[in-house]
Amino acid sequence: MAFLTSGLVVKGGGCGKIAVSERRLVGGKPQWKAGRRAVVRCSEAAAKSAGAVPVQTGVYSTAGMKVEEFFRDSIGSWRSMRSSHNLAMSFMEEVNSEIEIENVELDDEAVLAICKQYETDPATAATAIKMSWEGTSDWDEDEVLEGSTLLVLVKDEEAKGRLLRSEGYAETVPAVGEWTMEADGTFVLITPYERASAEERIWFTTPNMRVRVSFIRTQTGEGVLTASMSTEIREL
C-alpha cells in the first residue's frame, strides 16, 4: 500500500525530525497503535476522499494566482484539521472542524451593511464570502464550537487590500485585516486586534487542499504567542 509506505517516509521526512516505527501499521492495514494522546478517526470514506487528492498531471503550482481565483476556489465544503502550538506554555491543541464557504452576492444587504460600517465604497468590494464552521477541540470533545462570519474583500491595489469582517469571527467584534496576494499564490492576511495581531498565510497545495498557517504576535510584532497549522481537504 503505497500510501502507508510513503506515510512512513513522511514521519522522518521533516528536517530534524523523527522516524516513527513501522509496527503502527501491520500488513498494510490500519491497525493503529494509538499512544496515550493519539486519536484515530479513520474511515474508508475519509481515506478515499482525502488520500491523494487527484489533480491534473504534473506538479500543481499556484504561482501567479489572483485573489479572485483564490476566493473562487475556496468556495465549497472543507474538512479541517488544525494544530495549535501555544509557545509560551509549550502545549498543543487539536481541533477538527467542518468549514463551509459560500459565495455572497455583492449587492447582498449584509455586504452593503459591512461596507457602510467601515465607510467603504461597495463598488471597491471585489468578492464576498460567508464562512461557517463547526468543530470539536481535543481540550473538550463534548463541546461543539461553531460560528459563521461574512468576509468582504476590498481591493485597494491588484494584489493588496483590506478584508472586512462581520462580528462573530475571531473576537466578538468586527475586524479589518490587510491582505496581500504573494507571487507564489499565498494569501497573506494581517489583522490587528486590541492586544495582539494575527498573521495568516493560506495557500492551495492542490486544487482540493488548502493549508493555513497562522501566528498570533504581540501587538508590536516583537514576539509570537501562538502558531497553528490547518489542513483543509475539500469534501467532494
Add this chain to the structure above:
Amino acid sequence: MAFLTSGLVVKGGGCGKIAVSERRLVGGKPQWKAGRRAVVRCSEAAAKSAGAVPVQTGVYSTAGMKVEEFFRDSIGSWRSMRSSHNLAMSFMEEVNSEIEIENVELDDEAVLAICKQYETDPATAATAIKMSWEGTSDWDEDEVLEGSTLLVLVKDEEAKGRLLRSEGYAETVPAVGEWTMEADGTFVLITPYERASAEERIWFTTPNMRVRVSFIRTQTGEGVLTASMSTEIREL
C-alpha cells in the same frame, strides 16, 4: 496577563476556526482544563524563555535573507513542537524534541566524504551543519526518537542549489534535495524519495523562532499525503 488574553484571541484568530472558552484559564493562572488528549508541559522556565521572544523594536522581517544567514542563524539549540497531519487517515501526531544544530567546517572529513559520494566539488559547498535530535511522540511517549545527520549546502546559483545529506536523516539512505531561498526569506527544500517527495518550507518568525512546514507529496506531485508544522524556539 496579556499573554493569556492574547492567547484567547489566538484561538479564534485562525480563519474559520474556533474560540476556546476562557474557563481554561482562571484568574490569570494556568489552571488548565486539560481535555482527554491534551498534555500540558508548562513550566515557568518554558514560559519565560518562549513567551514573547524579544527582538529589536519594530516588526521583524526576513525579506532578502541570504541562505548563508539562514544557516548561520539556525545554529544553536532548539526546542521543537511538531504536529503532523496524516491526510488520508485523518489523524494527527505530536512530537516534542530537542534539536541541536552545529556548524561543521568545510574541510571536515565528513563533508569531503559526502561531497565525494555525490561527485560534488567541495569548493562549491557554501556551508555545512550537523543536526541532532532527540524527541518523543504522543504515539508512544516511552519511546525516545533520536538521530543526527550532516547537511552540506551546495550553491549552484545565488539563491538556489542542492542540499546533500548523510544517511540517518529521513530514510536510512543518503538523499539530495533541491533548495531555493525565496525573496521573503523562506528556505524551500524539495527532496525526492523513492515513492514520494518531501517539500519543506522553513523561515524565521523572530530571530529566535523558526517555523517549518512540510508536505509529503506522491512521487508525481499529484497529491499530499502528510502535512506537518514544527515550531522551533531557540534555547537561550
